[in-house]
Amino acid sequence: MYLLAFDPILTIAAIVPAVVLLVMVYKADKLDKEPRGLLIKLIFLGIISTMIAVVLETIGQYVLSPLNPNSLIYNILMYFGVVAFSEEWAKYVVLKRATWKHPAFNCMFDGVVYSVFVGLGFALWENIQYVAMYGFETAIVRAFTAVPGHCCFAVFMGVWYGMAKRYEYAGEFQKAKHARTMCVVMPAIMHGIYDFIATWENGIGLMFLIFVIIMFIWAARLLKTMSRDDKYIGYQGRRDDYTDTNYRQY
Secondary structure (H helix, E strand, O other): OOOOOOOHHHHHHHHHHHHHHHHHHHOOOOOOOOOOHHHHHHHHHHHHHHHHHHHHHHHHHHHHHOOOOOOHHHHHHHHHHHHHHHHHHHHHHHHHHHHOOOOOOOOHHHHHHHHHHHHHHHHHHHHHHHHHHHHHHHHHHHOOOOHHHHHHHHHHHHHEEEEHHHHHOOOOOHHHHHHHHHHHHHHHHHHHHHHHHHHHHHOOHHHHHHHHHHHHHHHHHHHHHHHOOOOOOOOOOHHHHOOOOOOOOO
């Protein structure tokens, strides 16, 4: 996709849904607010992850090209294995690179915050391009589907990401590895279901609406629970009191 032309009204319509969700998640971080500079960086890394995803999806489409594009196996492999996995893996790569060893990552809920900022950076850029190509109606539809969808995928990723950090600090490296795997697997499954149903129903149908509502409620409850039960990882106190001599800036 390419940004065809700059229209300020369409651009604002494309950006606002992501900004609203970013503010909501930022406010949900009760225990120890994250550095704004890091969060801005994560938004831009989310945008960069769209480019990584495009490369992976192009390769995946080439690999699947011998298959019948109308077949069930093609659609399953395309939406779960190519599109969903490529996008969620790309988000995870930049997320881990920027935050895993960052001293600000000192609470369980931080994993959710970081993941959402990357995910909505991805959604923001993707949304600008879709809206530029298809207009204001697309902005309205995506404001209630695709953008919060990416936020939900990011919440699922972030929950496992925070768990992985806690497990690694506790020396439970096998559990940490499993949690990091689930950082990609869980959102990729939800993303794949989302795309598959939307394509199968050729748009917003009853099954799609039911799935989206269930996913939104699930993600919202996870967000609320993680925010309420947030705790420091491995030590008590604010990050100002923490010195990690092994920290390497990325």
